[in-house]
Amino acid sequence: MDEARVTIGTRIKLVALCATVFSLFYNVNAWYASTLDYVPSFIFSFEQYIPFIPWTVIPYMTSGIFFVIVFFLCETRQELQTLTKRVVFVSVAAGLFFLLFPLKFSFIKPETSSVLFNFFFQFIKKVDSPFNEAPSLHIAFAFIFWSVFRNFTAPWRQVSAVWLVLLGLATLTTYQHHLLDVVTGAILGQLSFIVFPAEKNNFKLRNFYLANCYFLGGWLVILLSLVVFEFYHASGLILLWPALVLFLVGYHYQKNSIYFLKNKQGTIPWYKKIVYFPYIGLYWLFWKFLRKNKKPIELIPKLYVSSRLDQSEFQDFKGNQNTLVYDFSAELEENNAIKGNSVYHAVPLLDIGAFDTIEIKRIVLEITSHYKELPKDGKILIHCTMGLSRSTLIGILVVKNILSLPLDEALIKIKTTHKNAVIHSYVQDFLKSINI
Structure with a gap:
């Protein structure tokens, strides 16, 4: 037929x-x-x-x-x-x-x-x-x-x-x-x-799913804003601001715009701080009060993962000019203490989003190469905002690459060392698909 x-x-x-x-x-x-x-x-x-x-x-x-x-x-x-x-x-x-x-x-x-x-x-x-x-x-x-x-x-x-x-x-x-x-x-x-969703198990479309979650949040906040405005006070219209931010963030997730906030120097321009204040502020509150991984964890000698460190935490870490810092946070800018006292790299990834395979390979190979050339007092710090997922992903791949381990052994090593590591099922699928 x-x-x-x-x-x-x-x-x-x-x-x-x-x-x-x-x-x-x-x-x-x-x-x-x-x-x-x-x-x-x-x-x-x-x-x-x-x-x-x-x-x-x-x-x-x-x-x-x-x-x-x-x-x-x-x-x-x-x-x-x-x-x-x-x-x-x-x-x-x-x-x-x-x-x-x-x-x-x-x-x-x-x-x-x-x-x-x-x-x-x-x-x-x-x-x-x-x-x-x-x-x-x-x-x-x-x-x-x-x-x-x-x-x-x-x-x-x-x-x-x-x-x-x-x-x-x-x-x-x-x-x-x-x-x-x-x-x-x-x-x-x-x-x-x-x-x-368009294709439930298609990792490449994950950002579209997350974008739709942000868009849904935006419409819900608009509804809340209108109801507050109508029945309580005109100040309810201020909620249209976070609604707009949710739509903007959703749009950037669709486009996988990893530099939509931070530039390659790890800084967020002042005008973006104003526009995206509700988004940045919420992530800052999460970082300030909910993070657990405040002290860098040594995965293998001289290779560490952590959350975004504040100035005193970085001083306790004893970072120096031979310390390489890889910042995978897309939401919060890096503090000046780290940027001024280390070799800093801004390589943001969107939170719980999809990853570009070519870019991840490049980063992992770069970190691996630097690791092998570290001076006596050198070390590498990998961090994201909370130190749970994105930094863990990169940490697994770097450890696997440096030690030439099978993926299962690299996962066990990270889980044993990093008790708070979050390895989502989609991350595990990605790890299985990437070959470095």
């Missing part, structure tokens, strides 16, 4: 499955809400200033078209299966919220003089329900559409991004949804990426 024909048939079946699940949950809940004596609305006070813009009904209407064609744009079976799982998940999860917390759109929609726009609005009136508001399926589906559209090449990638943004804004400007629905729809769409 022709493979393309089978593929098309499978796509059609999956479209039908997702459309059936969506229709079932959407229509049953709309009917249920219509039978209730009272269905509340949730409106932020400033929403009264959102304008009604008739022409935005056009991008709003394209959601139904995208719902179908997106299944025919997936390039692999894996991508198609993931898309299906996300659409079903979003439809069912939203349906449960519609059932448990029914809400109604409450603004009166103005009349429009355009025949075309009026036709679209009449169509929406027939097929859309004034209920089934939060979370907005239009928004959640737009997120899922982007997970496929983002694979387009320029300029279609940019065009589709702008169009999906217009689609999202149209939920407000066509008076179909309130802001709560939009934010909760974004949360639900983002959650679908975490529950059903």
Whole structure:
């Protein structure tokens, strides 16, 4: 049987499955809400200033078209299966919220003089329900559409991004949804990426999973900010700052931008300290109060791992100009005592993120080479922020390389020496895949 024909048939079946699940949950809940004596609305006070813009009904209407064609744009079976799982998940999860917390759109929609726009609005009136508001399926589906559209090449990638943004804004400007629905729809769409990642065991895509966690956190903080602003105090809007930072950090995880904060001298520029203050501050608190590995641990003679040391801890370590320091922390800048009294190397890695195999090999071989040439009073210190995971990874590979040990023996040696070492399963998989 022709493979393309089978593929098309499978796509059609999956479209039908997702459309059936969506229709079932959407229509049953709309009917249920219509039978209730009272269905509340949730409106932020400033929403009264959102304008009604008739022409935005056009991008709003394209959601139904995208719902179908997106299944025919997936390039692999894996991508198609993931898309299906996300659409079903979003439809069912939203349906449960519609059932448990029914809400109604409450603004009166103005009349429009355009025949075309009026036709679209009449169509929406027939097929859309004034209920089934939060979370907005239009928004959640737009997120899922982007997970496929983002694979387009320029300029279609940019065009589709702008169009999906217009689609999202149209939920407000066509008076179909309130802001709560939009934010909760974004949360639900983002959650679908975490529950059903693109490729669960693909180490190279780990940063995308972590980025989605940061993005989800950003949307949750936005929701919290709006609620605090509405019901307690205008100061709640300050929470939009950490929300923005979460989005920025998520973006850099997607790009694996290891120098997004620190430069190659181990310093964070003043303007980044201001912008990323919530992120840097949180890591500083973790470092200040939760770290355990404050005293460098000697893995083998003259090779140490630790957390980021403060000035007094580095003095106790007796670092000198023949001490090589490899700093793998991407979140906190190195203290001046270390940079001024050692041979310092800034080689940041994103916390619990993916690693670039070529870069890791380069670093390990460089440390190994320096180790073999150390003078009598020389030593090497490898550290990250907490001294648990990133420094441990490099320590394992360096010890394995210097002593020519099998990986299992190197792991046992590190675990025996470094009691607080954290070796995640994905790190173990990476160690097995890298050959130095």
